[in-house]
Amino acid sequence: MDLAPPIRFELRRGAVTAIPLAIAVGLFGVSFGVLSASTGGMGALPAIVMSATTFAGSAQFAAASVLAGGGGPVTAILAALLLNARYLPIGVSVARFMLGGRVARFVQSQLVVDESWAIASRGGGEFDPHRLVGAGVVLWCAWVAGTVIGVLGGEALGDPAALGLDAAFPALFLALLVPQLGGRRARAAAALGAGIAVVLVPFTPAGVPIIAAAGAAVIGLVRR
Amino acid sequence: MSESWAIVLAVGAGTMAIKAAGPVLLGSRPLPAQVQRVVALLAPALLAALVATAALASGQQLVIDARLLGLAAAAVALALRAPVLLVGAIAAAAAAVARLAGLG
Incomplete structure (x- = not known):
């Protein structure tokens, strides 16, 4: 691809800014993989396919937790889609900054997650589409890779709560919130x-x- | 097993449609100024809600535990302009230490 320098700059800027978040997202993906591969979970392959296609951590976690807790598939689906309903207003907020035809817009829209959206924000309701794509691709890779590791590695990794991993999430969301204030x-x-x-x-x-x-x-x- | 695939399919298709609805259907049409003023405030409102629920919610219960201590440590780190990865690591470490000490 031959990209103009400012575009390459924003793509890279999005990707680099996403790296610390991608590490946390990857670790979150590991715990999703572990939960899915354990008894009563949805199984290894569905978990990986879900991470690659749904690409929405909290919603996938909600579905996996409902299943692991003995809930039915309809409850699991509803819980996940309810959590993802926020992507409707989020998608509307970035819509007018996205580039290209319907197919290109569809692909870009799939890279929108809380973190890539926050990184792409320039304040005042403005968004940079290239930063969004750069960040989104890095986060997608981390999420899928984390899931694969969790599914394969399983119990060897221990309890995420003991490592304080659950406390990293509010902190990371806070770090995303502060520049928006x-x-x-x-x-x-x-x-x-x-x-x-x-x-x-x-x-x-x-x-x-x-x-x-x-x-x-x-x-x-x-x-x- | 087929139950799992039904969930993967339903959640995947539903999420893709939700994410794509705005960008594909609205196109590049600018939003009315009033709507834009509301959309501009979605980020702070949703992110603050994510901070609060990730720190305090455990299922449908509100609990005060080591996560809140981690969040406080993160706030201090942010005020001192620490990089994001360090902020996350400090929060995780603070929570892990608090749990070792038997808190929350």
């Missing part, structure tokens, strides 16, 4: 979003609190 409205939306989510956790199935938190963005309509 320019301006009073953004800070108000963040506080409101977190509040909505926390209040709903005890009363709604996993995934709903996150979707509901998107409602905090409506304060963008309030006149100052």
Whole structure:
């Protein structure tokens, strides 16, 4: 591919920025693989195919946990799709910055995950499509590779919670949040979003609190 | 086993459609200014919700455990302008140490 220098720069910038997150995502993928390959899980090959096609960590984890906890397939599917419903507004937010025809847009849209979306954000609702692709490809590779390692490596790796891995996720989301907090409205939306989510956790199935938190963005309509 | 493949197919197709809906159907049409103001606030709202639930939720319960300590350590590291990977590592280490000490 012959790419103009600024495009190559943004692709690389997206990829490089994604590396620390990709390490965490890869480790998360390992735990998804371990969970899926264990007794009562969905099995090794389905887990790998799911990581490659669905490419949405929290939703896959939700489906795998429902299955491992003895839940039925319909509950597992609903839990996963509910968690992924946030990609509808997220997809709308990046739509007008994506390049090319319908097929190219479809491919780019599949590389959107929370982390690549945050990396592609230039603030004020603007997004860089090349940074999105650079970050998305790195994160996809890490997620699939992590899943494969988890499926094959299994029990040898131990409990992710004992390594503090579960604590790395809120920290990484916080690191993504901080650059988004320019301006009073953004800070108000963040506080409101977190509040909505926390209040709903005890009363709604996993995934709903996150979707509901998107409602905090409506304060963008309030006149100052 | 066929149950697993049904889940993989349903979740995969559903997620692809959700992700593609905006970019493929909307195209490059700019959003109305009001909608744009709302969309601009989606990132802080959703990311803050992800921080809160990842730190406090355990299934449908709110629990205060070592994750919150890790998050506090991460906030300090971020205030000191530590790189992202270090922030994640500090949070994980703080939580792991707290668990070794028998907290949360």
